[in-house]
Amino acid sequence: MGIIKNEDAQFMLLAGFIIAIGLVITTVMLNNIIFESNMAGEAGGDPIKYDIMNLMRISGDEMKSAYRNATNVSGVSKGKMIANFTNQTQNFSANLPKIYALHGEGVSVSWDVSNWKYNVSANFTDDGTATGETNWTVIENVKDSKITINITNISGIFQIGLINISKPSWINLTTTTNTPLTFINSTTIDPYSIVFRFGNTTSGNYTITGNTSNSRVFLRSREYILYSTVTLSTSIMRTNITIPVSVPW
Numbered sequence: 001m002g003i004i005k006n007e008d009a010q011f012m013l014l015a016g017f018i019i020a021i022g023l024v025i026t027t028v029m030l031n032n033i034i035f036e037s038n039m040a041g042e043a044g045g046d047p048i049k050y051d052i053m054n055l056m057r058i059s060g061d062e063m064k065s066a067y068r069n070a071t072n073v074s075g076v077s078k079g080k081m082i083a084n085f086t087n088q089t090q091n092f093s094a095n096l097p098k099i100y101a102l103h104g105e106g107v108s109v110s111w112d113v114s115n116w117k118y119n120v121s122a123n124f125t126d127d128g129t130a131t132g133e134t135n136w137t138v139i140e141n142v143k144d145s146k147i148t149i150n151i152t153n154i155s156g157i158f159q160i161g162l163i164n165i166s167k168p169s170w171i172n173l174t175t176t177t178n179t180p181l182t183f184i185n186s187t188t189i190d191p192y193s194i195v196f197r198f199g200n201t202t203s204g205n206y207t208i209t210g211n212t213s214n215s216r217v218f219l220r221s222r223e224y225i226l227y228s229t230v231t232l233s234t235s236i237m238r239t240n241i242t243i244p245v246s247v248p249w
Contacts, residue, residue, distance in 0.1 A: 059228045060245045067247040112227035121152040124199030128225035134200045140193045144186035145210030156201035164192035
């Protein structure tokens, strides 16, 4: 009987030891999970990155919308246009923080319209800045198009390419004289892409209208590059990003 009682006591001690080890392991795992979650949040996890990207997109879209609304009125001075633009963007920036406050985030948006105000033309690069991609495709799968180019400054050669399988061709522009220039092109064989090359050497504006190979109407136009600065802050981080915005499209 004494032997049986000793064995029962040993089993109870062993069971208690196993439970204790399990509790230690569980506690360590929970601590690791909490630590990794905190590290991910401090490093800017996916929700924060999504909010930043979303802010950049909607602020750019709002700037384009405000510019189109302000300039789509005849007989209005530029000063009045800029004032109307400012009114729309200020209403937007006043309401935006109310939305992000629900997520515990602080948001502010500001706008720079100096290029528009002082008639500073954009480069013919992909993003309109001097450091943007110099050789880029404006639109693909074009059936017919009307390209209007106005060059305000050029320091080299600027080329517009009409590239298709059958017959790629380039239009060379080397001077600011005789602009704006208009080129009307169409094809009944292969659809073509409209390409800008050496866009960093040239500044000005362009408007391209036409139809794609599947008969969809398109418009590509750039008059100025404006800038939007978005600031997002939380309890653990703060970021400030300025993005170039091509207007009107």
